[in-house]
Amino acid sequence: MHVRRLLGMAVVTIAMSLAGWWVFDLLTPPQHNPFKPLDLAIRPGIATGFKLGGLSKSPPLCFALLDKVSVTYTHVDRQSENPACGIANGLTLDQSLTPYSGTLTMSCKMAASLYLWERHVVMPAAAEIFGQPVKRIETLGAYACRRVNGAKTGRWSEHAHGEAVDIAGFTLADGTRVMVKDDFSDFSPEAMFLRRVRDKGCGVFSVVLSPDYNAQHADHLHFDMGAFAICR
DSSP states (O other), rough: OOHHHHHHHHHHHHHHHHHHHHHHHSSSGGGGTTSSOOOOTTTOOTTTTHHHHHGGOOOOOOOOHHTTTTTTEEEEEEOOOOOOOOOEEEEEEEEESOOBBOOEEEEEEHEEEEHHHIIIIIIIHHHHHSSSEEEEEEEEEOOOOBGHHHHSSSBOOOGGGEEEEEEEEEEETTTTEEEEHHHTSSSSSSHHHHHHHHHTTTTTTTTTEETTOOGGGOOEEEOOOOOOOOEE
16 A cells, blocks of 8 residues: 555656656747757857857757748868867858858857857847948958967867857948947947847856957957856
8 A cells, every 4th residue: 555655646746746747848938948949040048158168069959940931051071280270060150140250160159159140149139220231241250279368378269160250240221331340338329239138148158248348348349158147
């Protein structure tokens, strides 16, 4: 009888757990639900970073997500003589939502994160603050075989793995240029825009660094998908 009682309690516990999971899965929005697949068309949520991180282990899924939202790219396996550098299952970004000022080579995971940021952060912020879209994103590059801050020694940068991009500014549809170096630190609409895309970028990328972080970032916003979490 004691054994039957224990088995009954176990069955009830399992049934309640399954019911709880079913309710959670049914009612939780997909961007907040780690059990639902990532969709780049849906704005980022609590579980988005976790799902983006998992793309490194599933390159076919990552490329399929980019295909679904019509991002065009060229596959790249960027090898390096330096074993600390290189990209496996990477790409050269041919066309995302917004043209870039230069060619960007990066991991598929980084490209997916960048698309999310463009679509759900940059575009809405430009529409709200300037009443017009961004025509081009001004970049300082992505993949580069170098250490943090270009130092000769120390930790290797996420740029060395294609997991980072540096954004110098934006050109709006009417030709206005909004640049980190010139506009970040004042009280203008341009500064509001730059801080908005910096702050909301923290919900997409692992690391977001700006002029508020140090002098090395005085002229750009650094975004990366490394193991650390920093937002400054």
